[in-house]
Amino acid sequence: MQSKVIFPDRLYVIGMFVVTMVFNVPLNNALAALQPSAPEAGAVWAAYLKDWTFWNHVRMVASVVASGLFVAALAS
Secondary structure (H helix, E strand, C coil): CHHHHHHHHHHHHHHHHHHHHHHHHHHHHHHHHCCCCCCCHHHHHHHHHHHHHHHHHHHHHHHHHHHHHHHHHHHC
């Protein structure tokens, strides 16, 4: 049983927490530092939205797959 849980736990930690800390948090910090009235605000927001949404989808897929693998490991 232990070996069946090693992959899902690593997938969850890397896919959720590492992606959050390496990609989403810096994007959030960069956006928070931007003045809304700055001339480049629109372009920064567009890039932020695209990049943040992509990494959020990576986190979601990793979490769903890890959850499914945990359930499969528990069921076997």
